[in-house]
Amino acid sequence: MKALVIAGGFGLEHVRAADVPTPEPQPGEVLVRVRAASLNYRDLLIAKGAYNPKLAFPRVLGSDCAGEVVALGAGASRWKVGDRVCPCFFSNWDDGPIPPDAGKGTFGSDRDGVFAEFVCVREGALVRVPDHLSYEEAATLPCAAVTAWNALVTAEVGAASSVLLQGTGGVSLFGLQCAKALGARAFITSGSDEKLSRALALGADAGTNYRTNPDWDKWARQQSGGAGVDVVLEVGGAGTLERSLRAVRTGGHVALIGVLAGGAAFNPMLVLMKAVRVQGVFVGSRAHFEALNAVLTRDTLRPVIDRAFPLAEGSAALRHMEAGAHFGKVVLTV
Ligand SMILES: NC(=O)c1ccc[n+]([C@@H]2O[C@H](COP(=O)([O-])OP(=O)(O)OC[C@H]3O[C@@H](n4cnc5c(N)ncnc54)[C@H](OP(=O)(O)O)[C@@H]3O)[C@@H](O)[C@H]2O)c1
Structure with missing residues (x-):
């Protein structure tokens, strides 16, 4: 599958589209076909080496996306093929206080991220995309x-x-x-x-x-x-x-x-x-995400999208964000 990776060292010059193996859902996981993703300031910090100096190369970047369920791992029953979903920023914080190890295993830092055509997610770490939102709009939600x-x-x-x-x-x-x-x-x-x-x-x-x-x-x-x-x-x-x-x-x-x-x-x-x-404040739990989605749905609120780039132009999207001229979210279409 195609993905946006950083390889060979830190710096935006090392960010490029590449072919990487398509992941397979493990027991309790769901395979999501990514339809859109969004950039966070975190992605810039990661690419520049200011977020996780121990980043393992090559690494697929990105924490935020939205897409559809295309396959279920053994025992996964919470979702069905075709459901529109967003992965949570943390894979292990469903509700209540933040777990001590929340920051371990996050997308695009400790493990491969979501700037890719497919991603595997624990079934309990997904939320349903509000009906009134497009994939591009929903992809802006998980972190910011x-x-x-x-x-x-x-x-x-x-x-x-x-x-x-x-x-x-x-x-x-x-x-x-x-x-x-x-x-x-x-x-x-x-x-x-x-x-x-x-x-x-x-x-x-x-x-x-x-x-x-x-x-x-x-x-x-x-x-x-x-x-x-x-x-x-x-x-x-x-x-x-x-x-x-x-x-x-x-x-x-x-x-x-x-x-x-x-x-x-x-x-x-x-x-x-x-x-x-x-x-x-460190992002939030799945419960926070669900409560947010309930309010977005109640008021038919739409995220503000500054500009969308194709996945293959992710490096230009990061530079656009770095320039600080954006208003709202910078999106990647996949
Ligand atoms: N703790 C967490 O869990 C968490 C989660 C998400 C983000 N963050 C952090 O929160 C910050 C914002 O993230 P973001 O994704 O919203 O970034 P962003 O979209 O890149 O925001 C950039 C905007 O911030 C404004 N800005 C820059 N310097 C400023 C300053 N000195 N004073 C006031 N405004 C300034 C500028 O707005 P104008 O052009 O309008 O001036 C700029 O366009 C980042 O440091 C990010 O790492 C933390």
Whole structure:
């Protein structure tokens, strides 16, 4: 089968389409014919050697896809051939608290990923694709959307909440759509005025450009009546954390999700003096994914797709994502 692999070393120059053996479903597994996949910032980090320095080459990249069930391994009974499904990001986190070994065995890092024509998945680590979504749309959900959903529900976001989103990448736009679905007010930043207009059209209550308004923390406090927002989905990491802690209200919640803004010294004083809950988020469980899908279905919400590339042009898709000009998700059609 065709797949997008990294072979021979780290760097986007080592990413290419290749022929690899088609996997066969083991007992309890399902063989999925991949119809579409989507890129995450994680895929860029993996290709550059910044995520898993011990990556074994060659490795099929990718964690997120959607497709149809084409064969069942021995004993697999949860699905039937033809079902439209999405693999969960974690193969071993169905519900409840995150298992200690959740991060082991993830697609595209510890084992071959989903940027391929076929993938084998444990039958319990699949969710049904909502009827109103195309394969391309559904393929955007497993990592970014589930992460945003987990962050919001763990922070107990509801109709009385205010949420600050950073930038208009995959996690933040899902954070925006889900925060609005939960009835919250949503404020968003972006480095582009044009992207801000699109975020406002998607339902954001207000937006500011973090390049022309570096004091976006002050702006966020003003938007929330001076006290600060209830919740920040922190995708910048150390480089934005101090401003996020200034933007959040006393007793508020910062969901630590990403590392887009690079490293910086971090002063913990604000965390304790404002009694902020700082909560790490690592994608989510199958139960999170199912709850997310129920809300997407209820509100017929559709993911925002920036652009689709054929699988064979996956390396160009990664470069497109690296350039940061995208709004929402970058998709591969298979
Ligand atoms: N913890 C987890 O389980 C988990 C899951 C998914 C993702 N992540 C992490 O979360 C982060 C976001 O992932 P993603 O897939 O949404 O990435 P993405 O789609 O590549 O998001 C890129 C966008 O982020 C915005 N951005 C970049 N630098 C920024 C900064 N300094 N301040 C504010 N916004 C900035 C830009 O938006 P504008 O162009 O609008 O400025 C950029 O286009 C990544 O670090 C990723 O590794 C973590």
